[in-house]
Amino acid sequence: MRSRPRTTRTRASLATAVATTLMLTGCSSGGDAATDETSRSAGASTSGSVYDASIVHTFALEIEDDDFDQMIAAYEDTGEKEWITATVTIDGETFEDVGLRLKGNSSLMSVSSDAEPTDLPWLIDLGKYVDGQDLDGYSEFVVRSNTTESALNEAVALDLLEQAGLASEHAVASRFSVNGGEEKLRLVVQNLDGDWDEENFDTEGVLYKAESGGDYSYRGDDPSAYEDVFDQETDSDEENLEPLIEFLDFINNSDDATFADELGDHLDVEAFATYLAFEDLIGNTDDIDGPGNNSYLRYDEESGSFTVVAWDHNLAFGGFGMMGGGPGRDGEMPEGFEPPEGMERPEGFEPPEGMELPEGFDPGEVPEGFERHGDRDGAPGRFGGSNILVERFKADEDFNARYEQALADLEEQLFTSGAAQEVLDEWVAVLSDQAGDLIDAETLDAEAADIEAALEDPGSAQSSAPGDTDDDADDKGRNS
Secondary structure, rough: OOOOOOOOOOOOHHHHOOOOOOHHHOOOOOHHHOOOOOOOHHHHHOOOOOOOOOOEEEEEEEOOOHHHHHHEEEEEEEHHOOOOOEEEEEOOOOEEEEEEEEOOOHHHOOOOOOOHHHHHOEEOOOOOOOOOOOOOEEEEEEEOOOOOOOOHHHHHHHHHHHHHHOOOOEEEEEEEEEEOOOOEEEEEOOOOOOHHHHHHEEEEEEEEOHHHHHOOOOOOOOOOHHHHOOOOOOHHOOOOOOOHHHHHHHHHHHHHHHHHHHHHHHHHHHHHHHHHHHHHHHOOOOOOOOOEEEEEEEEEOOOOEEEEEEOOOOHHHHHOOOOOOOOOOOOEEEEOOOOOOOOOOOOOOOOOOOOOOOOOOOOOOOOOOOOOOOOOOOOOOOOOOOOOOHHHHHOOHHHHHHHHHHHHHHHHHHOOOHHHHHHHOOOOOOOHHHOOOOOOOHHHHHHHHHHHHOOOOOOOHHHHOOOOOOOOOOOOOOOO
């Protein structure tokens, strides 16, 4: 039996939030919010919890200055993301001896001793040093980076990913602070760990993270050859890369006829077609064939097949600052952005009007550590490289037809229907009502308008983001 992602979890809709508020104030809404057909399915499972997205939550960290300085120094010197301990208060509940480390890839390029901890991307692990420590059943939280103040693009993308029937992550807006400093609006999302896997899939499985410096190439049958390419995220006590290696062998080395006939035995083909269509419609240039190799592979132990799991949507809908100006609303690169060393502008590249790229920046040249495959007729893939699975999938007439059909179906389901606009409106309402002191109304309206423009023309944002700003991997080095 092929494992299918569960579709019983998304964020609470405003209808659920309003009903909850009315109940708390002793009023009646005249109906049962739990059965309200306008509520998205996960409302019941997240309402009132740390992942209730109708609420702007509070995440406050307390860390020792020396620990922070040593962690930053270690990252600058070696690229290692060392764990430190912290005290973390979430919505008024305090947790001691919490694991904390940096999480990201090129979002950490500008990290230095002068870095403001409230601006950095973090992985918070309540159970790192205290077994069983969690909040509402969740122990790992990712404080995401974004080039916009609202992070609406990633928040909306994650809700739509769920509505597309694919495995997604819970996401909430938060008031984030460190050592009692000024609060900053940050998006907090669920980390892809064993708990996430159980929540999203009905079968036993193993989750592998594709490292940002790797690719989907076959490197032989020695597991050590994949040490910096994939990391096993679940069942890590019993590391087993054999299923992954066999999958990579098949997608790289099978002839075209065998690939067409047998891919369905190795991959959830329908989910993959939907995944590709979704990422293109939301204009995410930082997906499986983007520069960060952003994806997870989930192995189903019952069917023996893989599912490609989406991760990292802070470049959705144009990413670097939304539709109107590429890297920033005013055409400027985000503060602290530093392109990879040696990048030069490719022949024929024209930045959006008003956009100024740093000297020597080349969205077409592959940074050191990346490998570009190009598609099967020799043309390069999207910025930063491509992916052999994507190339072969789209080169096959029947598989490509499934992708094209998924494009049409999702455009109707998510965009033409108005569902995406509803999701955007809900997020804007939450931020406007509860975070007006963290983001001014003009900025929120402008960033929402950029996304709204993208919703009206799905896929149009695809070319407006020149490259990768954020990804993550494991504890092993800079590619995590």
